[in-house]
Amino acid sequence: MLKNLWRLVLVTLSMLLLPGLAWAEDAVPPAINAGDTAFVLMSAALVLLMTPGLALFYGGMVREKNVLSVIMQSFIVIGLVSVQWVLFGYSAAFGPDIKHIIGSMDWAGLANVGQDPNTDYAGTVPHLAFMSFQLMFAIITAALITGSFAERMRFPAFLIFTLLWTSLVYDPLAHWVWGVDGWLRNLGALDFAGGTVVHISSGVSGLVAAIVLGRRKGYGTEPMIPHHLPMTVLGASLLWFGWFGFNAGSAVSANGLACSAFVVTNTAAAAAALSWVAVEWMRHGKPTVLGAASGCVAGLVAITPASGFVSPLAAIVIGLVAGVLCYLAVSVLKTKLGYDDSLDAFGVHGLGGTWGAVATGLFASKAVNSAGNDGLFYGNAAQLVTQIETVAVTWLFAGLATFIILKVVGLFCKLRVDADDEEAGLDITQHGEEAYAANVSSGTLFRDTMA
């Protein structure tokens, strides 16, 4: 209050002392647009819903004994990252630049992040709305990684890892690509809604985590099939729904570009669902529901970086390729290389995101977004080079940093559950609960604890 009052006095004084028109105009805060604000807040809510959606998507794919542990890992990330973001995460990612690497702590605790717009990021919505929208991205990115080490990571280690990963990988990367004066942004990298920041970073980090933790007990010899595919389809549907906020919302304005992003998002998801199903139908003789659900997610991932820069026809190509590529990654590449990326965070997000980032360099067009750039097919090969460089940097940074974080966390906190606990399932051993209590038919009530 006092601070605001003081600022008001200073502004008033300066206007009185320096009556030049230009000065007076500068002091007027930029206008908030109600439509844009409503759109960005709704988009933020849509993106938040993706994380519980992801919990169901992943939850259905694990075995019955681990479903709660997987859902919990996504759900608790909402709590953990929300608090981290307010305390210092937003400031590190979007705060005033320090040497193109990281944001300063000027906005820690959301100081200087108020109800007026920040014209650097979104000129017509309150800064708080933009901050909230970006928070939802940070949340789901951390949650995406859990798909790679599902069914075997200890909960305390997971919490520490996630906090460190978000602070040391996500926040800097978001600053590099999206922050004012971030070095990848200065390089000309195009990432409309998070192909590198969200999907490549989470997918590659997931792969590293899957390798560091090691394969699940019995992987390759015991069947580890999804226990509830309807849950997975529900989750995929919520992801698809929420993704409109993710991509269209990244226009941070209720305008034509948002509509364009909306259309290409839906188109790519649809095309990828078709191509994934088609290729597995050809290879295995049956079109599976899990394939359709996985395909749509692959398409959504791939279109994300390109969503503000490409036409609907390009989106069809991006989606079709994403469906086939991600299918081959999870069915052929994973088996050949032998890593246990439990729910294919790497196969779908890492590789789908990589394809999307490269495709942005191929299909981007200034006709779609004048603030973007042309890609290779529109005569600008340099954009493709920039995209590939950005992808390489993201792979290297996310991979190395994740490896180091896990090794450090592993020094003082055991990463993986004991073999017996893994056998019994993480729901009981980590959380003391069962998802399907119908399995419990006998037990003794501890009456003394109820008195």
Place this chain on the structure above:
Amino acid sequence: MIKIECVFRPGKLEEVKEALGKYGIHGMTVSQVIGCGLQKGRTEVYRGTEYSINLVPKIKMEVVVPDYHVDRVLEIISSVAKTGKIGDGKIFTYPVTDAVRIRTGEKGEDAIK
């Protein structure tokens, strides 16, 4: 007394129950089980990885009958549960030394009437 334990196709449960009911046999214990015999099972595919599922779902029905009903009950079950294809199931019989109806305390054949 003999316990007849039969494992057959889930789709045949209602027919078998009805046929036994017509013959006067109403008491039974039924479980959903999985098992394998000559039947090969099936293949399932999840994200391009194929799983051979060779334990297939079956119904297990347990019925305890007096000795003189055994042949007829075996006949009924085997004729009704039969499709002629691999996977129709099996019937096993065991001698039962006694039975007790918990509600009344009746024993032996009186307990299974």
